[in-house]
Amino acid sequence: MDWSSVQLRSLVELRRRGTVTAVASALGYTPGAVSQQLGALERSAGVPLLRRVGRRVELTDAGLALAGHAQRILDIEAAATAELEHSAGRIAGELQMALFATAVAEILPAMLARVGETHPDLVVRSRELVVDDVYDAVASGVVDLAVGLEYPDVPIRRDPSLRVVLLYRERFSLAVPAGSLPWDGPVSLARTGPPLGWILPPEDTHYGLAIRTVCRRAGIEPELRHEVVDTAVSLALVEAGIGISTVTDLMLRLRPSRFDVLPLVERFERHIVAVVRASAEHRPNVAAVVEVLRDLARD
Amino acid sequence: MDWSSVQLRSLVELRRRGTVTAVASALGYTPGAVSQQLGALERSAGVPLLRRVGRRVELTDAGLALAGHAQRILDIEAAATAELEHSAGRIAGELQMALFATAVAEILPAMLARVGETHPDLVVRSRELVVDDVYDAVASGVVDLAVGLEYPDVPIRRDPSLRVVLLYRERFSLAVPAGSLPWDGPVSLARTGPPLGWILPPEDTHYGLAIRTVCRRAGIEPELRHEVVDTAVSLALVEAGIGISTVTDLMLRLRPSRFDVLPLVERFERHIVAVVRASAEHRPNVAAVVEVLRDLARD
DNA sequence: CGAGACGATTTAGATTCTCTAAATGGACTG
DNA sequence: CAGTCCATTTAGAGAATCTAAATCGTCTCG
Structure with missing residues (x-):
């Protein structure tokens, strides 16, 4: 019996x-790849680990038992990694x-510069993920650290093994085409009805859900005119006068725009956070980079 | 940090x-392959695991610590394998x-036939190894079971984690060119001096050491005429009249020969044994195949 | 001291693994 | 019963990992 790290992870995640x-x-593969890995694991186990049930798949008793062992192996791996980092006596590796995309553009460069100065032996590798996916990426061990977003006014449950560290607190403002509203003081969402239409992210994203929830609390159902995922879009x-949306400073930094930005009466915030597994929280490398992020946020 | 099974095994074996x-x-690779694997492990660890010391290499503290974790992972793997086999409820996988070579020719075929009958879902894979290497192959987990040889008159220390099961007990006889000795009763090694020269395996093999030891106990130093590894050779x-050697029934079965076979006065035996890791002794698949081997031996 | 053996490592190249993309085929849903 | 969801299979591309051979430092022994 021979296994790979990927196979064990796949089983545990399944x-x-x-x-x-x-x-x-969650692991950043195609379903075909995972299916093949699980198939290989099953072949080398000699026992069925999965059972098709309807159009999905379920772990057999043997599969569950093996997943338990796999989890223990992954735990040892995590402990070993932590110990190696401690024993290095310095931040290295x-x-x-x-x-998420905006953080790659606006946070990563400064972070890498600071890491390069203070921890020259540490190599940081990054990937851009859709913001709602970064939590899973951390929880499943694909990455050690993520920069993600929280909407404290519309909180959702996170995997309890995750720890979240506040970096920036941003207040949303209303973005409206230049000159389309006759005042420039604080605006209530309740007064954003027609003819102003909304440009919104899909409701199955945390951001999309948060905007809609806040609007509903203010007593309006935002009229979806254009569903758009990309912030810059x-x-x-x-800017083109097509509709209204909400913005934060970071979003404006990413794409300086010519439209009116009005404060909102309603409280609507997002938090830019660092996300780590609780079990990795005290790993020197992880703690060091989180510290860099917090330092940058303080400036 | 990501690692493979091979890397962990390499570290533990190192x-x-x-x-x-x-x-x-021990693992059946070239040194280059192992060196590369350890290098990759070291790179992903971020900490030196090896240190060159003279012309060899030594584990650093970090390497030792990681080897400990690796051992624990391999232990879990072994436990998981055993549990999977038990949970299968039948011999499968x-x-x-x-x-060793002769066993491949003389034992494997019958064994596979018997396994095929009694455990049709079990796939046995085999490799031929120089007999002195099969113990390491079992101990390091490269194989689960081996057929090896013991020389009970010249015992050597084995890895204490190994268990040995007696299959066949064979008495060595003396093989001499036809008609070269004037009698045909039991012969003492003490009377095998010149002009008869010996055909011997190298002294750094267990067999070679055993013959020499037994001869010395009988008071002679066997005169090495031709050093030969291969039994059939x-x-x-x-047979060609070049010299004398010792033989057993199994060796004669492998290559029926025309020379005189004389019983030895001195006790000189070898045991054909099954070799397993103690930790794998009770795995259903392992126990089943050992049982088949013992059954065959009883016939 | 120098030649040879030993042991680790590096390199180039071949093989094997393991991904992705796309097609396939059941099973739910409205 | 058409469309969607989900797992799997396939072919092929790219990556990982092995071997063989060369290299280099170190030890041993005459």
Whole structure:
């Protein structure tokens, strides 16, 4: 019997998530790849580990038992990694991280510069992920650290094994085409009805849900005119006079725009946070980079 | 940090054996491969794991610590394998084994036939190894089961984690060119001096050491005429009148020969044994195949 | 002291693994 | 019953990892 790290991770994630597709997206593979890995693991185990049930798949008893062992192996791996970093006596080695698009553009460069100065032996590798995916990436061990977003006014449950460190607190403002509203003081969402249409992210994203929730609390249902995922695209549409949206400073830094930005009466915030596994919180490399992020945030 | 099974095994074996070359031969790789694997492990660890000391290499503190974790992971793997086999409720899956050359020819076929009948879902994979290497192959986990040889009159220390099961007990006889000795009763090694020269395996093999030791106990130093590793080649040389050697029934079965076979006065035996790791002794697949071997031996 | 053995490492190249993309085929859903 | 969801299979591209051979430092022994 011979296994790979990927196979063990796939099995453990399958227990958590229940579908091959979900495992694949959590681990950053295609479903086909995960299916093949699990197939290989099953062949080398000699015992069925999965059972098709309806259009999905379920772990057999043997699969569950093996997943338990796999989890223990991954735990040892985590402990070994932490111990290696401690024993190095200095910050060195590699750290995998994930960031949402805007953070890659606006935070990563300064962070890398600072890490390069203070911890020259640490190599930080990063990948850009859709913001709602970075939590899973951390939880499943694909990355050690992520920069993500929280909407404290519309909180959602996170995996309890995750720890979140506040970096920046940003207040949302209303972005409206230049001159389209006759005043420039604080605006209530309740007064954003027609003819102003909304440019919104899909409701199945945390951001999309948060905007809608805040609007509903203010007593309006935002009229979806254009569903847009990309932040810069949203801003371009507002600038073009197509509709209204919400913005933060970081979003404006990414794409300086010519439209009116009005404070909101309603409280609507987002937090830019660092996300780590609780078990990795005290790893020197992880702690060091989190510290760099906090330092940058303080400036 | 990501690692493979091979890397962990290499590290653990390096702690046991001390040289990359020894690890390589124990795991069935070239030294270059092991060196590269350890290098990759070291890179992903970010900390030096090895230190060159003279012409060999030594584990650093970090390397030792990691080897400890690796050992624990391999232990879990072993436990998981055993549990999977138990949970299968029947003998199924794969079993890796190693045999010395003669055993491949004379034992493996019957064994596979019997396994095929009684455990049709079990796939046995085998490799031929030089007999002195099969113990390491079992101990290091490269195979689960081996057929090896013991020389009870000239015992040597084995890894204490190994268990040995007696299959066949064979008495050595003296093989001499036809008609070269004027009697045909039991012969003492003490009377094998010139003009009869010996055909011997190298002294750094267990067999070679055993013959020499037994001869010395009988008061003679066997005169090495031709050093030969391969059993069939030895017999061919005796048949050709080149010298004398020792033989067993199994060796004669492998290569029926025309020379005189005389009983020895001195006790000189070898045992054909099954070799397993103590920790794998009770794995259903392992126990099943050992049982088949014992059954065959009883016939 | 110098030649040879030993042991680790590096390199180039071949093989094997393992991904992705796309096609396939059940199974739910409305 | 058409469309969607999900797992799997396939072919092929790219990456990982092995071997063989060369290299280099170190030890041993005449």
